[in-house]
Amino acid sequence: MTTGGSQLANHILLVGFMGSGKSTVGCELARMTGRPLIDTDDVIERMAGKAIPEIFAGEGEEGFRERECECLLRIADEQPSIVSCGGGIVTTETCRELLGRLGFTVFLEVDAGEAVERIGASPERPLLKGVDEMRALLAQRLPWYREVADLRIDTSGREPAAIADEIIAALRERGVL
Numbered sequence: 001m002t003t004g005g006s007q008l009a010n011h012i013l014l015v016g017f018m019g020s021g022k023s024t025v026g027c028e029l030a031r032m033t034g035r036p037l038i039d040t041d042d043v044i045e046r047m048a049g050k051a052i053p054e055i056f057a058g059e060g061e062e063g064f065r066e067r068e069c070e071c072l073l074r075i076a077d078e079q080p081s082i083v084s085c086g087g088g089i090v091t092t093e094t095c096r097e098l099l100g101r102l103g104f105t106v107f108l109e110v111d112a113g114e115a116v117e118r119i120g121a122s123p124e125r126p127l128l129k130g131v132d133e134m135r136a137l138l139a140q141r142l143p144w145y146r147e148v149a150d151l152r153i154d155t156s157g158r159e160p161a162a163i164a165d166e167i168i169a170a171l172r173e174r175g176v177l
């Protein structure tokens with residue numbers, strides 16, 4: 001997939017591991033900024049007409065990742081929004097490159113133990129396993145989260161509203177809002 005090279009949009013994008021709070025913090029940010037909230041998992045399910053576990057079962061993880069890239073390209077045309085991204089979106093180079101051109105990316109940091117605690121059992125997340133597997137997956141992805149991040153926020157033990165406040169303050173300081 002070729003994606004060109006210029007800035008495509010002015011979104012605020014949230015990345016981070018499953019359970020890092022992207023959806024809840026995204027809701028808070030949308031409420032506080034008055035911007036629409038876009039959830040890449042929801043967009044993919046709508047476009048596919050299938051739930052995520054079905055996509056993984058039929059097309060494998062690779063098929064799902066291709067759909068994530070298509071989704072990012074599609075939201076380039078949307079008005080400036082808050083975009084909550086699926087936890088594995090950083091695993092493909094095309095998506096990482098697109099994130100850089102879609103706006104300002106905030107990495108919500110969480111440790112694997114707290115992430116698993118927050119999510120609990122979740123049949124809609126095909127890659128969710130035990131804490132040890134999650135720790136290994138997070139370690140593998142950390143360099144990619146850091147690569148795409150314009151801002152890193154520690155979410156450990158914190159409430160979504162406090163995290164959203166900190167993000168808004170940081171975005172104002174940087175002239176993004």
Ligand code: S3P
Pocket residue numbers: 016017018019022041052085086087088089124125126127
């Ligand atoms: C995934 C995370 C999920 C979803 C899919 C794959 C991952 O999104 O995109 O199950 O690879 O980490 P959340 O991070 O919103 O749970």
